[in-house]
Amino acid sequence: MxxxxxxxxxxxxxxxxxxxxxxxxxxxxxxxxxxxxxxxxxxxxxxxxxxxxxxxxxxxxxxxxxxxxxxxxxxxxxxxxxxxxxxxxxxxxxxxxxxxxxxxxxxxxxxxMGEIKIAFTLTEPGNGTGADITASVTREGDTYYLSGRKHLITFGMRCDYYLLAARLADTSGHRGTVALLVPRDAPGVRAEDISDTMGVTGTDHASLVFDRTPVPVDHRIGEEGEGLDVFLGGFLTPSRISVAMSCVGLARRAQQLAFDHARTRVTFGKSLTERQAIQFMLAENATDIEAARQLVLHAARRFEAGADDASMQSSMAKMHAVTMLTTVTDKALQIHGGLGYWKSQTIERVYRDARAQRFEEGTNEVQKAVVFRELLRQGAATGGGER
Missing domain, CATH: 1.10.540.10 (Acyl-CoA dehydrogenase/oxidase, N-terminal domain)
Structure with a gap:
């Protein structure tokens, strides 16, 4: 600090x-x-x-x-x-x-230092994003041979390495997982560009296929069986907090755009800011943004402190912030009226970019599952909760 x-x-x-x-x-x-x-x-x-x-x-x-x-x-x-x-x-x-x-x-x-680019490579097309991963490796001497598929991989076309989650062949669950740094140009790697998205224009995404791709054992991060620890604890918890704060920042931009438009847009001799309906929208947005911001900062401090509830707090923050962003950007676009639907307006871009946050680092349904799992754990630890 x-x-x-x-x-x-x-x-x-x-x-x-x-x-x-x-x-x-x-x-x-x-x-x-x-x-x-x-x-x-x-x-x-x-x-x-x-x-x-x-x-x-x-x-x-x-x-x-x-x-x-x-x-x-x-x-x-x-x-x-x-x-x-x-x-x-x-x-x-x-x-x-x-x-x-x-x-x-x-x-x-x-x-x-920016000398190499590394892409976080966890998501697969046929299952979830956790212990059910199916990309697998077999070990022969000092080399793993990787086979499987990954998709929706951000920076998957321009990276130098994939930080990739796989599992040892013939294993299941958390204990069989490994984290590997796979060179982008390794034999057996096929990358398809799937970057044509609704928003977040320009960010490259890839769908990947690995066909007995050789990966040196010394490219394994952590031990065998620690693969998901690298991904879930090392990246996803702080990343969910970061995505939640991204929602706050984008919502604040939408709110400023709406406020500026409302001050200058005149209908029937009055600016929109003189109309109570618009005043209430802007007041509600400001309140929702600040509430989400404080929850995100709380989650950030819990993670920084190494608190046991950091994972739950990160999911709470992401879930709440995404819901807030959806509401705020919708109102901000509404305040712009029909003009906001045109690509000439910045709010149109903000509205598209905001939609991506609802599934980045897990949908709200995933976050709710994480929170409930932690509530169960806390309940068991306290013998059913406080009285």
Whole structure:
């Protein structure tokens, strides 16, 4: 964690970039449908892709809650910009807790410094995103041979490595899982570009097939049986908090757009801000945004403290923030009237980008299952709950 004075300077720097160069990048991405490497290079050069990483890794050493405050600001920008800073600032953490010293030098630090790109590769087309994964490996000497499919993999076309969850052949459940760093150009890898999405324009996504792809055993992060620990504890818990804060930032952008439009739009001699129906919409939005923000920051602090309920808090925060974002962006678009439906209006882009948050890092149905599972665990631990 950095001191308050330095953090204020960093926050101002991020805010200025988002309002200036970030907005120009957003316009370019929407015009071309692509995120150029020049944007990655600029974000990396500014240090925006290693803000939460330790100083000894080349990062800025921000505390997680501090990083979340910056995530809120980044999320007011284009969805693809938010996606880059969100993923890159989190992927190192997934590896770091289980990596050897040699792997930190070869993979973790280079990913922090922007020298390599690593794609989080868990989701499969035929099942869920947990202990039911079916991509499998067989070991022959010092090499695993990987077979299976993955899909909806963000940065799956431009990455250098896939941080991939698989299982040992003929195993089931959590204990058979492994986490592997699979080179993008390894033999037997086929990647299909499926980047044509409703929103978050320009972010590349891939559908992947692995056919006995060789992966060196020293590319395994953690031990055999720890694969899901790398993914679920190391990445998904903080990532859900980050996505929740992304909802807060995007909702705040929608609210500002709606407020600015309402002040200048005149009907029957009155601005929209003089009409009680619009006043109430804006007041409700402001309240919902602040409530979600405080819940997200609470979850961030619980994760930072290593609290037992961090997983539950992350799912609560993500579930609540996504619901808030849906409501806020819908009202913001409504305040724009028919004009908001046109691509010439920023609110149209914000509305499309917001929809992606409802399934990123798990749908609300998944979050509810996580919360209820934790409630059951707490109930068992207290003998049925407090009296």
């Amino acid at each position: 950095v001191d308050e004075e330095r953090f204020d300077r960093v926050r101002d720097e991020v805010g200025q970039w988002v309002r200036g160069p970030g907005e120009r990048w957003a316009e370019r991405i929407e015009e071309t449908g692509e995120v150029p490497e020049a944007l990655w290079a600029e974000l990396n050069g500014l240090g925006f892709l290693r803000m939460a990483a330790p100083v000894e890794y080349g990062g800025q050493g921000l505390g997680f809650a501090q990083w979340m405050e910056l995530m809120e600001i980044f999320s007011r920008s284009h969805g693809s910009i938010r996606m880059i800073v969100h993923v890159v600032n989190g992927i190192w953490r997934s590896m770091d807790g289980h990596a050897s010293d040699d792997q930190r030098k070869r993979f973790v630090v280079p990913s922090v």
